[in-house]
Amino acid sequence: MRIFVVVVHALAGLFVEDGAFALTIIAVVAIAGACTALLPNGAWASGFILLLGCLVTLLVNVILARPRGG
Amino acid sequence: MIYNLHFASAVTAAFLASLVEAVEALTIVLAVAVVRGWRPAGFGALAGLVLLAIIVVALGPLLDRIPLNALQLAIGVLLLLFGMRWLRKAILRAAGIIPLHDEAAAFASETAGLREEERRHEPHVDWFAGLASFKAVLLEGLEVVFIVIAVSAGRNVLIPVSVAALTACLLIATIGLLIHRPLARVPENVLKFAVGVMLTAFGLFWTGEGLGVPWPGSDLSILAFIAVFLMTGLGAVAVLKSRGKVISP
Numbered sequence: 442m443r444i445f446v447v448v449v450h451a452l453a454g455l456f457v458e459d460g461a462f463a464l465t466i467i468a469v470v471a472i473a474g475a476c477t478a479l480l481p482n483g484a485w486a487s488g489f490i491l492l493l494g495c496l497v498t499l500l501v502n503v504i505l506a507r508p509r510g511g
Numbered sequence: 512m513i514y515n516l517h518f519a520s521a522v523t524a525a526f527l528a529s530l531v532e533a534v535e536a537l538t539i540v541l542a543v544a545v546v547r548g549w550r551p552a553g554f555g556a557l558a559g560l561v562l563l564a565i566i567v568v569a570l571g572p573l574l575d576r577i578p579l580n581a582l583q584l585a586i587g588v589l590l591l592l593f594g595m596r597w598l599r600k601a602i603l604r605a606a607g608i609i610p611l612h613d614e615a616a617a618f619a620s621e622t623a624g625l626r627e628e629e630r631r632h633e634p635h636v637d638w639f640a641g642l643a644s645f646k647a648v649l650l651e652g653l654e655v656v657f658i659v660i661a662v663s664a665g666r667n668v669l670i671p672v673s674v675a676a677l678t679a680c681l682l683i684a685t686i687g688l689l690i691h692r693p694l695a696r697v698p699e700n701v702l703k704f705a706v707g708v709m710l711t712a713f714g715l716f717w718t719g720e721g722l723g724v725p726w727p728g729s730d731l732s733i734l735a736f737i738a739v740f741l742m743t744g745l746g747a748v749a750v751l752k753s754r755g756k757v758i759s760p
Contacts, residue, residue, distance in 0.1 A: 451650050455657070456592040462599065466591055470718055477722045488724035491715055492736070496743055499595055503602045503747050508609070 462502050469494030517730040520737065521662040522675045524709040528658045529679035531702050532651040534694050537687040538614050539647035542621035544691075547640040555644025562645075563652040574660070583664055584721025587714050590661045594710025601704035602744050606751035612699050655680065662713050708744060712736035 457463040472494065473487040480486055536556075544552035574582065603609045621643070628639045659676050663669040686694065716733050719726055726732040 447646065448650065451646075452653065455654060456589060456596065458596050459599070462595070463592055466595060467588070470588055470591070470722075473718075473724075474722055477724070484723050484725055487722050488719050488726060491719055491722075491724070492739070495591065495595065495711070495715060496739070499599060499602075499740075500743065500747055502599055503606075503608075503751065506603055506608050508607075 459502065462498065465498045465502075466495065469498060516734060518668050518671065520709060520733055521668050521672050521713075524662050524706060524713065525655075525659050525672045526675040526679045527702050528706040528710070529655045529676040530683060530697070531699060531706060532654050533680045533683035534614060534697050534699065535617075536647045536651035537683055537694065538618050539621050540644045541687060541691065542618050542625060543640045543644045546622055546625040547637055551637045551641035552644045555641035555646075556648045558641070559645045559648030559652060562649055563656065566653070567656055580721050580723070582721075583717045586661045586664045587717030587719070587721050589657070590710055590714030591718055592714075593657070593661075594707050594712075594714045596707075597703050598707030598711050598740065598744055601700055601707050602747050602751070604700045605704060605748045608751060612703075614694060614697070614699065658710065661710070661717070664717055704744060708737055708740045711740050 469491065473490045476483040476487040476490055540552050540556050543555065577585075600609070604611050625640055625643065655676050659669070659672050663672040683694065712733050715736050716726065716730075728735070
């Protein structure tokens with residue numbers, strides 16, 4: 442049972458390490474999806490939001506990161 | 512030409528990512544072999560490979576039953592989470608915000624942990640050692656399987672991508688068996704940076720495809736995304752370095 446919990450935890454860790462970072466990425470995808478569904482010609486806007494949203498999410502996260510000791 | 516570019520980028524991403532995963536698995540298997548011998552290390556690794564094969568054979572055919580758009584969206588989002596996590600970490604490591612991953616240190620830590628287990632659980636120590644080897648091969652193997660499926664989703668490149676991943680794993684296993692040391696000289700952060708960029712680009716592409724985005728140039732846009740994320744990543748490293756936010760020694 443312990444090995445199962447360890448494996449599941451490790452699998453989740455493949456995708457989520459910084460919770461806020463992962464949630465922001467999912468929010469960007471959700472906004473892009475809403476654009477496609479709600480706006481006429483929303484697919485183009487959706488692509489733009491995806492690209493820009495991911496770039497901004499990455500940049501803001503790394504710029505705000507604090508040094509960790511080694 | 513577009514097929515060739517997609518083929519080349521998918522095969523390269525799978526090969527480089529598999530190199531990194533195989534190096535990480537090898538470090539733990541070697542640590543087990545050094546502390547308890549090749550028997551538990553080999554059995555653990557073999558059991559991990561067998562379970563991995565069972566998972567692939569059991570779940571592989573189910574992928575064909577999922578509608579292509581839903582599959583692309585699900586894989587795209589997972590790939591974005593996975594790739595951007597690697598890229599973020601590689602940027603922070605390259606800028607000196609967090610320490611570089613050190614295979615020699617990981618090997619020493621795993622060895623010390625196993626010796627401690629040896630001291631505390633003498634009768635079951637081979638079982639614990641085998642389990643460590645099993646877990647390493649299973650988890651790193653699952654990452655390889657995920658990357659292979661993700662970069663070949665919806666395109667007819669699954670076999671060459673699988674061969675590239677398998678070649679990388681066999682290459683690392685062979686080198687590890689020959690030199691019996693963790694591969695500390697592999698430029699792991701450079702590889703993770705490159706793979707993070709490529710997986711993020713694939714993730715963005717598949718997520719958009721799943722949402723119905725008509726990417727300009729179709730598959731060619733993956734190359735544009737690779738260039739954009741590479742420049743952004745390198746730019747972020749330069750900015751962070753210039754601000755002098757580095758770890759204290």
